[in-house]
Amino acid sequence: MSASHFGLIALLSLLAFSVRLAGLFAGRAIGESRLAFLLDELPGLIIVALVAASMATEPGIYWIAGGIALLTAWKTRNIIATMGAGMTAHAAITFMGA
Template sequence: MSGTYWALIGLLAVAAFSIRVAGLLGGVRIRASRHAWMLDELPGLIVVSLVASSLAGQPLPTWIAAGVALGAAIMTNHVIATMAVGVAAYAGLGWLGM
């Protein structure tokens, strides 16, 4: 390999390391700030935003299956049970011709 390739590899390695260090330092500063409470809620908010964006524009059976899965999540507080119930509801609605 020529020196240009090695320079590019070195530059990309430094950039990747810098991004990780910046994230680490930023995380430390956020945890020490008055906005640290938002970090506790962030994983749930990310999941809700992913589910909401994936449901946008979907047909009614998908929404019904999502509602059934939400009910299972509230009752069981178990991720795998929630997924199983949601998939079963969606399959059942498909079997019924919806």
């Protein structure tokens, strides 16, 4: 390997470290701000955003199954029951020919 390869590796290493360091400082600043309560809700918000984005262009069968899964999650607070209810609803609607 040439000196330019080692220079590139060193530069990329420095950039990667800088990104992590910036994240550390940003996280500390957010944790000490008045918006710190949002960090507790962040995992759930990310999941909701991913599900909403993936369902945005899907047909009605997915919305019905998703609604049943949401109702199950609200009533049971159990992830296994929620997944089972959503999959069962999807299978039942598909089997009935909707």
